Amino acid sequence: MIRILLADDEHLIRGAMAALLSLEDDLEVVAQAATGAEALATARVVRPDVAVIDLQMPDLDGVSVAQSLAAELPSCSTMIVTSHGRPGHLKRALAAGVRGFLPKTVSSDVLATVVRTVHTGGRYVDPALAAEAISAGDSPLTPREADVLELALEGAPIDEIARRASLSPGTVRNYLSSAVGKTGASNRHEAARVARARGWI
Amino acid sequence: MIRILLADDEHLIRGAMAALLSLEDDLEVVAQAATGAEALATARVVRPDVAVIDLQMPDLDGVSVAQSLAAELPSCSTMIVTSHGRPGHLKRALAAGVRGFLPKTVSSDVLATVVRTVHTGGRYVDPALAAEAISAGDSPLTPREADVLELALEGAPIDEIARRASLSPGTVRNYLSSAVGKTGASNRHEAARVARARGWI
């Protein structure tokens, strides 16, 4: 019997997934959590075999949870399910020791199969997401460029970005100009969108 | 027995919700769809009592589907479930004749209860979402301002917005300037974000 921890902030989805996994004879949902912190706390107590975690949760995101879990409970395999599969997330997740990565568009059979796969030490990444991640390529942005671009996401003017990054406005403009060139965009707002879509920030 | 049509592009969620609703004695999921168009086509054939529709789907969004359903199948009550509850969506949904509006954070009991409620002619809107919608207030934007601001969402330069809206660049700047004032933002990109957050576009 594979003992599963389920974490998802959407109660409806979580309950439904639990119902669905419980239909399988060899799977058992032993705990549920609605936030990242809750998931960690619960995992420490129940020590599940597999953790199925939603990528986006109110507090910690799924990758952070996975990272902590990998460190604290090496016997527990972590897999992530998500609605919005961005290439950057996949990379960060794999780096964090995640064994499975699935979009929520897969069928329940696949979910159950992957739970079994990661439990026996295997890995599984959704083929479509993997292809996207590969085609997106590595980020050409330097760390600082990425920082600044991230601050530009909300549409703030340069002066505010400069204050928040503790840089001079001129420097911010240089980084943004460089980032705009690398993304092929025509201004920083578009560049920020492109970079996010490719998982670079 | 209440006959239900379920539409959600996320296979996993849809299957799970179906499993969950089927646990109720008086509910029966008679059809499922993965896109808006599919939902409409299926509804015409199976004529369900209640349609449970996800707000965000690849092609038509949930509100458009609801609108068509209300016109074509008045006997079918429509309710919408969503991950991202923006006030604007709620307003549009109610205007389209939707009877129930729920975030996916609710429990399965609530879902089942609301299905029964809308089937008997009642209405149900999640209290938290309703409060948000009320506090967000009515949009101060004129229709044209909203159009232009929407085109600005992706960060396009003014000239492109002007082309896409078939306006002169000068006019676009006037509308945007006005919208920036009304949203209290410091540039059009921030204004677009604010307006979207408040459900104005």
Add this chain to the structure above:
DNA sequence: CCGCCCTCATGACATCTGTCATGAGGAACT
């Protein structure tokens, strides 16, 4: 019929942004 508002436009002006050249200081690698 007369305001009032929305739509669309133009011109002028100040400011904000994007781009480029240039340079100092530091870390990493050879």
Add this chain to the structure above:
DNA sequence: AGTTCCTCATGACAGATGTCATGAGGGCGG
């Protein structure tokens, strides 16, 4: 020690953007 890259900065310039004044035309309610 030398090379290369990143970080951070300044100054200058062109072009994009935000703001304001102004006006023509149309629809709608009083």
